[in-house]
Amino acid sequence: MAQQPQRGHTGRTLSTARLVRGAALLPGLALLVLLTACGGGTETAAVNSDPAKVTAAPAAGVVAPAKVEVIAGLTGCEAEIRIEADELREGVCHTETADYVITTFPAERYKLAWLDAAGVYGGTYLVGERWVVSARPDVLQRFRPKLGGTVRRLRGTDPAPAPGAS
Template identity: 30%
Template sequence: MTRPMLAAAGAVAVFALAGCGSGGDDKAAVPETATGSLEHLAAEVKCKPNMQTDADEIRQALCKNTDGRFVLATFATDRGQAEWLSGAKDYGGYYLVGRKWVAVGQEKTVAALQTTLGGSMEEGSEHMNPGGSHNSSGSHHG
């Protein structure tokens, strides 16, 4: 019974290696995705977090480092993170997504954070949700 388990483990290792840094990519290699508390992640990217929300479900802070300003959020559950991202992406912006954490900021800032924290870069909607009362376009119709 150990032989199939070893074969499966070997296949996983080969698959994992095949997906990383195959030659010819324009992008720099992305490190393994960081994990940990908001304070730990902030320390990794050399920022002192300015806490905005400190609740059981989500912890969110404003951060600034040499790469720029960004929001760093950690979540108690994967579901909480998915729900937050679903709503937040309506506002546009760039999102660096890790396991139970998200960093949000300008594209260059988020790309720079990715070189330290890993994760996957996602882009929010290009435009606000039309007709939504939360639009901050500066002109209100009604």
């Protein structure tokens, strides 16, 4: 008795090669699901830790989390929170060597909008994922190994009036 060709959901005959490929992918997908579902609970300690008590610098290459208190602790200060809003949190640090501002954002898009607005004023900033530190360039260079991020210089705008304006 001749076997009927298998048909896919479109009604076309499935080729043997496609059937073999599908069968080969199945164990890999099953393994991926198992590995994903069985990921350990290694994040519990980080979630339960007190960010205000973090004082040790992370290993090189580690990026500071987007919490004012954690970033302040990594830089050696206890920040005074001056803005608590949905779009950002901002803390001020006053130390013997420098005064600086730490701003964190709940989403990257808020940071990008903040940087766009700050571009009007110019200045140099240490920018990380969902955070910005505003300070003198020498202070930012000192913080960079502890926090990660990129030192960015914003140009600012020329306050001169537009040509033809009187």
